[in-house]
């Protein structure tokens with residue numbers, strides 16, 4: 001594909017050359033069955049990982065004991081999971097039984113961190129504690145409970161107001177591209193929203209994009225265990241992520257505030273309402289990336305729009321305008337960008353006053369017949385992608401992105 005813009009200047013390219021080099025070394029190692037010695041690969045340290053020392057980590061553990069306010073169960077689970085990941089690495093214990101509720105919740109929080117490197121977990125733990133300490137000192141005091149920003153999230157902002165819980169993707173400078181941490185935080189946020197007292201849950205983006213899909217730097221955090229292990233853990237993360245949409249028990253609404261790419265488009269088939277600004281576009285360039293559909297779209301898209309239109313999007317990467325996506329049934333309604341937020345939130349506030357249980361039960365009736373099937377499709381799509389990520393087609397596409405040879 002021809003280069004289309006020059007947003008990335010020379011310093012970006014220099015930085016990316018390192019990333020590309022690392023990827024190539026990684027692939028070479030795989031190609032020779034792991035026998036090639038590539039010391040640089042073993043030494044991979046992510047940008048965030050360089051921040052927190054063992055001392056910072058120990059200080060943060062002490063700070064937790066001094067918190068003035070109980071941070072709540074969600075945050076405590078997150079702290080537990082990050083602590084385990086930072087000290088022991090990926091979850092390595094058997095899942096506790098269904099009746100062992102507390103240990104099961106702890107295990108799930110730890111397991112949801114997938115292959116997050118120990119150093120990143122340590123940094124995230126330190127950042128989380130530092131956010132908790134400052135918010136318990138001052139910021140949230142005095143605000144009504146319902147409007148409080150929920151602590152414990154770094155890449156999303158979660159707020160609850162007037163019966164609506166809003167989960168806002170919050171990396172506007174990166175077009176809300178989804179990092180591994182973000183997938184994990186969305187899983188946790190959906191879990192929290194499913195249990196809170198709101199009637200409706202909304203997913204939206206901050207800035208000019210809804211989301212540019214998977215953050216392609218996820219392909220560069222290769223752990224010392226190697227790329228196969230990374231692909232395996234990423235497939236688990238993907239499966240858990242999509243699973244939280246399949247199982248979400250309340251009305252789930254996407255407020256698509258701008259262009260959407262990749263997985264942020266495919267999971268829309270699992271939402272109950274999709275409202276889009278007329279500035280939004282819907283793009284699933286999987287073949288261009290050497291990848292295949294996820295988010296259950298291999299099943300939901302043909303069902304929603306028919307096999308021919310689904311093929312145009314999922315095989316050939318046709319980008320749809322908001323109007324086209326609405327005509328094909330993926331989007332519920334399109335609003336002019338100038339009045340988008342006002343119109344959508346007025347509508348949602350009215351819906352949130354409808355009897356909650358009735359809405360919940362109606363959703364269950366509509367979706368329950370498909371749940372098992374959707375989980376099976378999710379498992380299949382994730383395992384096919386696990387293979388795809390190890391293919392040269394996929395790797396070339398990722399390297400092209402980083403070396404700016406290709407822009408979508």
Ligand SMILES: CCCCCCCCCCC/C=C/C(=O)SCCNC(=O)CCNC(=O)[C@H](O)C(C)(C)COP(=O)(O)OP(=O)(O)OC[C@H]1O[C@@H](n2cnc3c(N)ncnc32)[C@H](O)[C@@H]1OP(=O)(O)O
Nearest residue numbers: 007174175177212213214215216218231234262263389408
């Ligand atoms: C070993 C296996 C590991 C696998 C781990 C996978 C985990 C689960 C995967 C689930 C499967 C998901 C699949 C998908 O979602 S496929 C879609 C992936 N997305 C893309 O390919 C989009 C790539 N981005 C672009 O083409 C353009 O950035 C875009 C058209 C979105 C916007 O272009 P524009 O010119 O307007 O803006 P910029 O390019 O300048 O973007 C601003 C900065 O944001 C960075 N950016 C944007 N999107 C991404 C992205 N998806 N990944 C990483 N970075 C992104 C961009 O680089 C700019 O950064 P700088 O300001 O630092 O230059």
